[in-house]
Amino acid sequence: MESLRPQDSDSIAALSTPPGHGGIAVIRISGPQSLKTLLKIAPKLNSNPDSHRIYLTKLYDPADSSLIDEVLVSYFAEGRSYTGEETCEISCHGSQIVVARVLKALFANGVRPADRGEFTYRAFINGNLDLAQAESVLDLIQSQSQHAAKLAVRNLEGHLSDYLKNFQSEVEWMLAHLEASIDFSTEDIEVVSTPELVGRLDRVLNKALELRDSYNTGRKLKEGFYIGLIGRPNVGKSSLLNRLLGEDKAIVTSEPGTTRDIIEAQMLIDNKLVNFLDTAGLRLTDNEVEKIGVERTKEQLNRIDHLFFVVNAGETFDFSEFSFDLSSLKNLSVIVNKTDLQDAREFLLNIKSELPQNMASVNIYGLSAKTGEGVKELRKALSDIMSTEDTDSQIVLTNSRHYKHLDDFTEFLVKAKGLIEGEESPEFVAFELQESQRSLYKLLGISYDEQVLDRIFKEFCLGK
């Protein structure tokens, strides 16, 4: 972090595309020395380039005058770039050796390596982004589905900030009126009436609650849906998973999830990210239940957006094997595997009557992991389950930090409303509104909680 020490003369560079071999690689340089440094290794480049224009040129290593690569250079003038500083972007060939030579030459001639998130940090410091927008950059980099990317872009464009700034100005309006009713109570001035104040407050509160509650949707779009597969060990969960994944390219496997849960597999269905969770904890012996605890089970269940209960055609099943009441779940479907077996059809027809009464409306899907029969239909069903939450028109919260502060914001508004309705003195209402304001300030990054900022910027990938 030492390099975050802001210095006017400081210019930074880093690879902005993922490392490894690719068609092209983009190296970004930002700071007042950007062009000057680049000219040292690109002697043929126009020394007075136009902003937002692309130039074809050759890069040489000044150390031995050897040619590094033929590249495209984009130039962005100060005040017109992402960071707000003079910026050059070099598109070179995507070989690790080329990239390493370009960077080495740059670092030897006046720029230093950028820290994680430093380009965005500079954009923030130069006032090009507010905090919510800066975080959206991170979301965008990390987004793994089109929907998540769309949301991040929307937030980056400032839609979320606009929304929050509207809250801010409403709260300021209310505070101004309350303060006037306190400090100018002896003057013959018209101060806001209680119904008008409550009306205004309600409007903000309802909007804020709506936004807050969009977090669950937003979280699903950003992190993806969490699907659990549950059933006896021999019901073919693994082969079912393989079959599902086999039809789409699995993105990552066995990567730790954002909670303690283990993601077994991820896939995209209709451009939406689906995470399959390891649900071992949900089917436990009594001993194990004691060991891990019921709380943990509950936590895991809360995490899961939809649970598939897998049974084999022709086999009996027992709900008491689970460490929780399976039948009470709303987000549950039953999958009958091995429909390729004889009598499977009959089993499928009769299964409804075998289920407890409160599960009468549960969806049942038959498939064969072995032959692939019914897998397409299951994927369609998954897609339907996920598409109930559409996001085209509204603003959606995707970030847990945003959620936390917005939740605080609404909580203080609720308190303020209670005080107004209880005819409490206006300075207490003002106090709650000031607290709500502080939550907004934190959300927008216009308070000075340096720890939050440190954390946010640490999460950024180098070169962004």
Next chain:
Amino acid sequence: MITYDYDIIVVGAGHAGVEASLAGARMGYQTLLATTNLDRIGFMSCNPSIGGLAKGHMVRELDALGGEMATNTDKTCIQFKRLNSKKGPAVRGSRAQCDKDLYCLSIADVLKNSPNLSILKSEVKSLVLENHEAQGVVLEDGSKVFAKKVILTTGTFMRGVMHIGLQRIEGGRVGDASTVGLSDQLDEYGFEVKRLKTGTPPRLEKDSINWEKTEGQSGDDRFIPFSFMSDRILKLPQIQCFLTYTNEKTHEIIRKNLDKSPMYTGVIEGTGPRYCPSIEDKITRFADKTRHQSFLEIEGLNTQSVYLQGISTSLPEEVQQEFLQTIPGLEAVKMIRPGYAVEYDFIEPRQIYHSLETRKIKNLYLAGQINGTSGYEEAAVQGFIAGVNAALSLGGKEPFILGRDEAYIGVLIDDLVTKGTREPYRMFTSRAEHRLVLREDNCLERLLSKGVELGLVKGKKKAEGEKILSARKELLSQLHAKKLVPNEETQKKIRSLNTKILLKPATAAELLKRHEVSIQDLKTFDLPIPDREELTEPVEIAIKYAGYITRQNEIIQRIKNLENMLIPEGLEFKAIRGLSSEEIEKLSQIKPRTVGQAQRISGVNPSAIQALIMYLKAGSIKPNRTNGLNHP
């Protein structure tokens, strides 16, 4: 080597000058108070009251610290009101209407009998300055008086110009000449000198008013003295004030004559207070209002002079006469003196330290309207702080600076020094972000020990103050200790208080938290509840509002982190990346001591504060530099 005639010279004997000279003298330093008019020491040039919202707080704070204004107000009070008495405890403010003549006489008496304090009738023409250090003053006869410290409390007198209609009269107040030399000299020394404007309403002849057409209003039955040392029984007979209203006819006359108003013809350049607009302003800006209220306040027990609150004006005298006669009760009114506007010089207050010493000239302190404030109370507390700090400095001690979480006085001075002001600065409760803990009732808790430490609260006053504090403390712990068990006897008593019976054992304090239960009600549980409200009220508030008080204190603690983040002296703000040139200029000028203070400077944006914090912290953070290739 100079031979000093005095330790401290105070120039001007308004409310700031009075407190400054008393503080200096009482702290043991030979003090000279120079004034042009011995009859107007501590004169109330405008309205006849002391206190009000947030202002009452400051008067009580001053009392706890050892100032004089509270005592003098109590002595000369002819009507007492607690404003916002129906609202919460933090925003209740005491206001006293005083007998103007008696107020002056009484405070002059205090000064004349004060050891170490001399009073001189003379105009101060200029300062004796040497190498950016103040060494004394030059009097009107050209003679020099030398002192180690000089405190300027010249009010509206620096290049003061009065406007009545399009007529311009040099002077800081009717009947008193203005001073010209001082601000020229400060100007030459590179001080930023600016203009402000204020106004005062006409004074009316009592016997020419038809009082029956107005609505009389009395003060409160209960008198809560500003000073904890004052008797709770008022010395003087109490009077009423009288409410009346302007009307469309009044407004019509004013509108027709706006071209004769110096403010509307561009004659006045100074900025006036937005919270105290002239009647011309009111009818122009709030054109749809058909009437404006006004209180007729008689300025004393033995005077004909009546103050027409809310109707300050600088229209020509004959226009004032004309519109006044349209107001109920004033049909045959005679003016003693027309209303007028005053324009005067002030020193942009970002040029002084929190000690009120100027940054440019050592040993020179500024207090009161010269710093751009408005109001007797704002002036008095600054005078006090300037006097105290001049004295502390003479004794080689650190300056006395109150925090924004300790007193309204701290808020006032920090605002002036950090934000400056564009209009006459008046205190409001909303300026204090920690309002809920800065109450009138807990001034002693907040400040008495500081007054004792300064040596300004001593002897009988110290003993009485400490007695009150320990009695409150004792009562508070008794209420927390007293257990109420829900037996039949207790429940019966509780029922008699018209509140719900206890479901489980509770302390008396817990019961007191209920809306409908008052501290006096607790007497029924054989608790020794005193009758004296100055003992019970603060305890009752501390218990009833404990939740808010705790939360406010938590916020104060959180903010302290920024207040504790020191900015090294001589820091080059230029070197910090991400600051605009305006921000660099402001930070370099004000030189904030802490990040907390930097954050309050207007025009310094949050991103700049972030950059500042990053810059300050950068040195202490371990390097974590990558080679540009270690993409995660």
